[in-house]
Amino acid sequence: FQYYGNPGDNEIRVSIACNEAYNWAVAAIGSNPDLTGPSVWTPQRYPYNPGGKSFGPQTGYVLKDMPRDFHVWTFAYDRGGITDIRTVFRTDKDGANSTANNHNETFAGGTDVNPWQSQAMTDRGEFPRTMDGFGGLENIQYELPTVIAHHYWTRITAETNTLYDYFIVATDAAGHSTTSDIQHVYVGASTAGGDAVVAYSPDPPVQGAECTISYDSAGRVLSGASGVNMHYGANNWNPVIAPDAAMTGTTGGVWACTVFVSSTWSQIDCVFNNGAGTWDNNGGADWHRATVAGDQPPVASFTAYPRAGDAPLAVSFTDTSFGQVLWREWSFGDGNVSAAQNPVNLYPDPGAYAVQLIVSNAFGASTNMKHGYIVVSSALVSNADGTNIVADNAGAQRILQDTPTGFGDAVTPGHAGSELDALYMTNSLDCLRISISGNLETNGNCVMLFIDSTPGGTNRFGTAYSCERVRSLNGLVLDAGFAPDFAIVINAWAAGFFLDFEELGGAAKDGYFGTGAGSIFVSRVLEHANTGLRAGFNDSNVGGITSSSTNGAASVTTGWEFDIPWSLIDVGLPTACVVKVQAIITGPMIESSAGTKWLSNQSLPGVNNATNIQGQIGGGSIANYDAVPGAQHASYAFEAIPEPAALACALLLVPACARRAARASCQVGASGTSTVKMTAAA
The missing domain is CATH 2.60.40.10 (Immunoglobulins)
Known part of the structure; x- marks a missing residue:
């Protein structure tokens, strides 16, 4: 491709330099195996302003309306060959890139964006090995390129007034992949002339x-x-x-x-x-x-609104297909079908549903299927109230405490004892449920829940945090491979509890989320309106583990329950994800008082009876979970939701030291919550 200038600048010198680099690379790599993914050029698109206006050589330098559909294209190359290359795209729910979050900029997404879809790209092959004219440089020495990348493209059937995020992922014959950065484009209202007028x-x-x-x-x-x-x-x-x-x-x-x-x-x-x-x-x-040719089949295209909501959910579908349509059939993923142009379908049950539209005329047919296009959630009210923890998590795998408490036995609620008895993890379509049975002495002691849900992070605490109690962990080291992104902190004073949320890698979501009313020795519930986080707390337990035994861990039914919206921890569903967690008990953690900065031996997963983890941070304890035998974090693996309504997920709720394969499966039933049956290799 050449803009202004001559082929000496745009082609000849570039080709010579690339050939030299390629020759040096071949000599250096030799016959060694290919360990890297394909080279992929930054994704391009045409038209540049789909659904808007364009001006330039393609329009004869006349301002013209552009179609809403757009092509994504790139160049890609791998010495072992590319076996798969596709464009992955999603739409924004409200058509705007909010400045309040980064959901459009991250692969995990969030509540502002819809699930990712993907389309295979067409291989156009190599461009010819020629020079694009010499422009008076006919006598200059030149080289044709030794290697030319293939040209790949796909057409996105777009919706008007919609913001699209998209990227390209290419995979070579050895299974190595390269993923481009996320690109964005807003598709305007124009359909190349069609509008409200x-x-x-x-x-x-x-x-x-x-x-x-x-x-x-x-x-x-x-x-x-x-x-x-x-x-x-x-x-x-x-x-x-x-x-x-x-x-x-x-x-x-x-x-x-x-x-x-x-x-x-x-x-x-x-x-x-x-x-x-x-x-x-x-x-x-x-x-x-x-216009479109009259001897062509139509191109299937459709939109829907709303695409997500609580059951029962009525969804209106609009056929936006191109070309002459003489026959159509909708399949809504729940067994219902329709031949109407713009039908309405009622989804009574929670699930993620694939929707398919087939259109045809005398010259052929076209099919458009969108996987996970409609997501219906349970409308049931959360039961996260800190009570009935065992029953609330029936069927979910749990982790039991393996270490007697070093923070005292509670003879009466809230007095002289703090312990963690069991950890449960499960989910709905809307949130991650984490339940912890136990109790907390009401002298300012804290329960801290660490959540690792996105790439990056660190396992070593510093002081750059909003929450005083998290800053007081300065110097604490967690397991290698466990780098939490978020922390939930509950501390108990007298008959009250207080909840803080900390984004460990930033400050956008930091905040004191408040407290509940009434005694914490009966069920108390805190619902944070801005984020949807729900926390239930009941501190009435006096059973469970003791200072000498862990036999009673499974019997405790009260403690803490958290319903954590996926968007709050930067997880976009129904995509696959792995969330790692650890819960610990600490002292009051007052920044100005070294005597309050105590780490207990209570962690879930447990510390395997380690005797040197408990003590003053910066003083008597080693404050290093990575030095404790085994692992003190658990992993929850949520797999991508298939269609139609039967949703599948996997729960790997075992210490990370179980390095061999562990598989779990669950089915989301009518309530939208999961029950788990797990077998794991220890």
Whole structure:
């Protein structure tokens, strides 16, 4: 590709440099195995402003409306060959990239974006090994490229007024992948001429067939006109069709006429007048609509609203297919079908549903399937109240405490004892449920829950945090391979508890989330309106483990329950993810008082009876879980949700030291919560 300049700058010197680099690379690599993914150029698109306007050589330097569909293309190369390359894309739920979060910028996404979809890209092959003209440099020494990347492309059938995120992932024959950065494009309201003023039926117009064009005069210069004519032509007004077509008025100031679309017309051009010198020419831009060949099958396309919500959920579907459609069939993923153009389907049960539309005419058919397109959640009220923990997590795998408490036995609720008895993890479509049975002395002691849900992070605590109690962990080291991104901190004073949320890698989500009302020795619930986090706390336990035995760990039914929205921990579902967690008990952790900075021996997963973990941070304890035998974090693996309504996930709730394979499966039932049956290799 060449813009301004000559081939000496744009091709010859570039080719020589690339050939030299390639030769050196081949000599250095030799016959060694390929250990890297393909080289992928930054994703490109055409048109650059889909659904908007464009100006340049492609439009003859005339400002024109662009179609909403766009092509994503790139160049990619791998010495072992590329076996798969695809464009992965998603849409924003409200059409705007919010400055309040990074959901559009991260692969995990969040509540602002819909699930990822993917399309395989077409391999156009190599570009010819030629020079694009010499421009007076015919006598210069030149080289043709030794290696030329293949050109790949795909067409995205887009929705108007929608923000798209997309990237390209390429995989080579050895299984190594390369993923590009995420790109963004807003698709405007234009469908290359069709808008709220002018509409076409069929849309787009079909060559060799009639097309009805309607014009809505409301609020425009021809509003109230007694008659309206359409002045029209083709192929950017070459030719102009005479005479103007007289339009028939309908209700509400809408005028319509039917014209025959010639097989030579690639575009219809039109403006409107009242026959007396008053014209509506779209502000000088006119109206233009691309046509499709009459001997072509249609291209299936559709939208839906709403795409997510609580059961029962009624969803309206709109057929936005291109070309002449004579027959259609919808499949909604729940067993229901329809032949209507714009049907409504009711989803009574939670699940992630694939939707398929098949359209056809005399020349063929087209199918468009969108996986996980409709996500229906349970409307049941959360039971996260700190009670009935065993029953609430029936079927979920648990981790039991393996170390007697070193922070005292509670003889009466809230006095002289703190312990962690068992950890449970499960989920719904909306949130991650973490339940911990135990109790906390009401002298300011803390329960801290660490959550590792995104790549990056660190396992060593410093002081750059908003929460005083997290800053007081300065110097604490967690397991290698466990780098939490978030912390939930509960501390108990007298008969009250207080909850803080800390984003360990930033401050955007930091905050004191509040406290509940009433005694903590009965169930107390805190619901944080801004984030949707729900925490239940009941500190009435006096059973469970003791200072000498762990036998009672499984019997404790009260403690702490958290319903944590996936978006709060930067997880976008129904994509696959792994969340790692650890819960610990500490002292009050007052920053100015060294005597309050105590680490207990209570962790879930447990510390395997380690005797040197408990003590003052910076004093008597080693404050290093990575030096404790085994692992003190657990992993929860949530697999991508398949279709139709049966959702599958996997729970790997075992210490990370169990390095061999562990598999678990669960089915999400009508309530939208998961029950787990797990077998694991120890």
